[in-house]
Amino acid sequence: MDGSAGTASANNSSDFVRKLYKMLEDPSYASVVRWGDEGDSFVVLENEKFTKSILPKHFKHSNFASFVRQLNKYDFHKVRQNNEEGGTSPYGPNAWEFKHPEFKANNKDSLDNIRRKAPAPRKPSAMNEGEIPIQQIDLMNQQLVAQSQQLEQLSQRYAEMAMNQQMVLQEVLRVQKTVLNHEHVIQNVMTFLHSVDAKQRRDSKIMFNTGDTGQTAQLTPTSQSIAVPEDEPASPLQHASKLLNDCNAEVQFNVASMEQLHDLSHKTPGVMSTPPADQHMRNASRAPQSADSSSTLGYARLNNGELDQVVYPMGTNNGIDPMYSEHVNNIPYSLPPKELDPSDPRRQYADGRKKSTFADPGWSRQPRILLVEDDPTCRQIGGKFLYSFCCVIDSALDGLEAVNKIQEGVKYDMILMDIIMPNLDGVSACHLIRQFDRTPIIAMTSNIRSDDIQMYFQHGMDDVLPKPFTRKSLLDMLEKHLSHLKRLPPGMEPPPSATTSSIPQSSTGQSIKDDASSPAQSPAGSMGNWQSPGQYPGVSPIHTNIPNQYAQMANHSPYGTSPHTPITAHIPGRQQQPYQQPQQQPQHRRQISEMSGGVTDMNGFNKRQRVYVQPGPSMGMPGGPQ
């Protein structure tokens, strides 16, 4: 046997085949395994011995089945022993004969021609090909589902917004109309007032009690004192006040829906809402401490408040006493701006700094936020901001940690997720989390090209917070996605606020605070809920303050006993005549009138208000009893 003959070429042949050949060259195995008689096959005569003693030596295993399998891979075939019926193998019934056309005794060179069968490798790969598509299809399916969900959400949101917008438009139109009417009316009233006022004041403080005056006058101390006959003869004033009432009734409605819309819009786009919210928060946080909290607070509402005031003047006239021309100053329109300016800067700068640290946006419970961020700077700042919004913060340093936390069953209200992180990026983490959890996930990243963003959404992210984020943008996000954690559903809010606005110059509180400074006010401030603008809480405080006010007034006037007077207030004004004096002090006039407005609220006012209040209690009917 020229064993050496083909060594060179043997290198090309397979290890397995060479080992096989070498094994067969060993004559000592002849009784167990040997070349076939023809030299073109080999025979395993003694299966057991072969498996136990020879296989281990040459193939490092003792598994006949795998030996056979390997043979098959190289395209060896078992020679059928029973080709002919009854035919038995020439080597015995238990012999295994294998054959390969290129596997021949004495022909080592041809070993090179024995290769692993193509099919063998093919099979596994075929398998892979089969599997991968399935996985991909799964994945694509999931993505499809997710996308269709997102589409659905989007279209829903779109529909909502479209509706909202229409409503807003309608409301705006209506409001425009009413405002126009209003202005007309007021102009009428004012011109009339001007002409009549001077005269009458001079004539006497007794005045004639025009019904309208009564209505309108109530707010002002003067009016109270002066007159309240509600059924007085018609006069230009009465006419005007009727118109006013009509307007009010209409407007109340409109404003209500406006406010709802406003709140709605907060929820959805989450854009407009925040600025006010922020202010509110600041106000709220600061209010308890600052004396002028009431004024600031009052401001917060101004957008609405302005309207409200216009719409729901106290009683009917917003503390404008037709009898006194100076009262023109009390017209609500002009007031807000004045108060705005001072309060605004103050809030911004003085308070802004420190007090902003704690700004409770008004959660019904503290939102739990998971902050996933590898950069310590961003993590600390983000965490601090969240903390200042009264959130409970947990943090994860990368996507992997985040997924683990969610998997462990920790529940969060929102996940803020950096995108580029070690170990596991944010998008992958989101994708994984989405397999079993729907917590809102916000991508926090500076990569905000549209295709990036598209990818984020495709993998189940709910929103994108561009980096570097700001306190405000972060708060916007919270309010947008956690509106369900707000203490009061926005829709419910308007009533109280309106109420407050009905005491138009609760803001006057500023002046009030000085003297009354009162504990009563602080409660107002302490209301963390931004939705309740300071005015809201302000209402009750004012009432409480009233006694103080009266006390003050007492200084200027016979009013000292005042607490009781209110009761009599709507009993037209004979008794009240004496009270007119306070008005001569221009400075206080406003507050006084307002105060008196508040007072009236409490007592006589109630009756009247019920009359038109009913349509929209929510609208902040002054609801004297609060």
Added chain:
Amino acid sequence: MAEENHDESLEFGDNVDMSTFEQILDMDDDEDDKEFSKGIVFGFLEQAEQTFDKMEASLASKDLQELSALGHFLKGSSATLGFVKVKDQCERIQHFGAKKDETGTGNIQDEEYCLRMISEALAEAKKTFNEVAAQMRQYYAES
């Protein structure tokens, strides 16, 4: 540039975007010790120096990918603090490391060019960083 830092009127020139930085200051519970912001800022200074070292090493080994990652990393924290000039250079490093042009859109084939640009940006980043660092140290030392 790094001169007068009166407590209220911070003067960091255009190195710092004040609206961003003031947000951080706002988070200080105590105006006087500025514990929170100080911790953040000094943490950043340290982090940035380490990152610059890593960038130098990656530049030496011409590891563009790592450079891009480091640029991105430092970009995030500098942006969050309002250190805009540092941020801008980090962004350049991020883009060139990813073989993109400065805007991050067009592709660049020439790796040597990218490395050159990164080297430039890194030098600029360090320079502007040193300015900010000095300003910050002074600011917190005085306050």
